[in-house]
Amino acid sequence: RKEVEQDPGPFNVPEGATVAFNCTYSNSASQSFFWYRQDCRKEPKLLMSVYSSGNEDGRFTAQLNRASQYISLLIRDSKLSDSATYLCVVNINYGGSQGNLIFGKGTKLSVKP
Amino acid sequence: DAGITQSPRHKVTETGTPVTLRCHQTENHRYMYWYRQDPGHGLRLIHYSYGVKDTDKGEVSDGYSVSRSKTEDFLLTLESATSSQTSVYFCAISEFGQAYEQYFGPGTRLTVT
Numbered sequence: 027r028k029e030v031e032q033d034p035g036p037f038n039v040p041e042g043a044t045v046a047f048n049c050t051y052s053n054s055a056s057q058s059f060f061w062y063r064q065d066c067r068k069e070p071k072l073l074m075s076v077y078s079s080g081n082e083d084g085r086f087t088a089q090l091n092r093a094s095q096y097i098s099l100l101i102r103d104s105k106l107s108d109s110a111t112y113l114c115v116v117n118i119n120y121g122g123s124q125g126n127l128i129f130g131k132g133t134k135l136s137v138k139p
Numbered sequence: 140d141a142g143i144t145q146s147p148r149h150k151v152t153e154t155g156t157p158v159t160l161r162c163h164q165t166e167n168h169r170y171m172y173w174y175r176q177d178p179g180h181g182l183r184l185i186h187y188s189y190g191v192k193d194t195d196k197g198e199v200s201d202g203y204s205v206s207r208s209k210t211e212d213f214l215l216t217l218e219s220a221t222s223s224q225t226s227v228y229f230c231a232i233s234e235f236g237q238a239y240e241q242y243f244g245p246g247t248r249l250t251v252t
Contacts, residue, residue: 069243129181
């Protein structure tokens with residue numbers, strides 16, 4: 027099983043739609059979870075951290091399900107500017123240290139007018 | 140935006156030549172990282188540093204070396220570049236450690252012919 031798996035998409039949605047991305051991870055000991063967004067030919071930028079209780083930032087909601095080892099990102103009222111690749115990021119710790127961040131390959135979102 | 144710069148931003152070099160990429164930060168963060176990003180792969184960690192003169196290998200360290208003589212600078216060296224090292228290289232920083240939020244520089248596009 028790959029360490030961090032995402033549906034590559036692309037997800038093509040109209041403006042105003044609600045879209046959800048899921049991501050699964052393999053290491054049950056993982057403690058840190060993030061969503062990053064990456065625009066074409068740009069660096070990844072932190073979108074939000076994912077907390078155990080779930081968290082919301084404006085139109086974006088992130089949730090963590092430890093039992094099933096997946097995290098999700100929900101985007102409401104999609105904007106054209108949300109078009110990007112969304113990276114699921116999890117720390118993988120094989121013991122003895124904090125562990126490094128492992129990046130998923132990303133899910134591409136295209137929001138159309 | 141985090142104060143991270145990378146130089147050069149673009150480079151074309153020939154197989155067998157040495158190449159050094161530079162990452163410079165103005166945030167005084169302890170941790171610095173070098174990643175590469177290739178189509179079909181997530182970001183993969185090459186090397187990281189947890190302090191001046193303290194470095195460790197990541198997932199894809201073969202063919203690369205690093206040095207950190209000052210808090211603000213982290214250098215990545217390809218001793219003898221190969222075509223398989225054609226990639227986009229990103230530097231990242233974090234304040235609290237490997238399992239915490241990381242902030243990325245703008246990237247360096249390296250082509251080895």
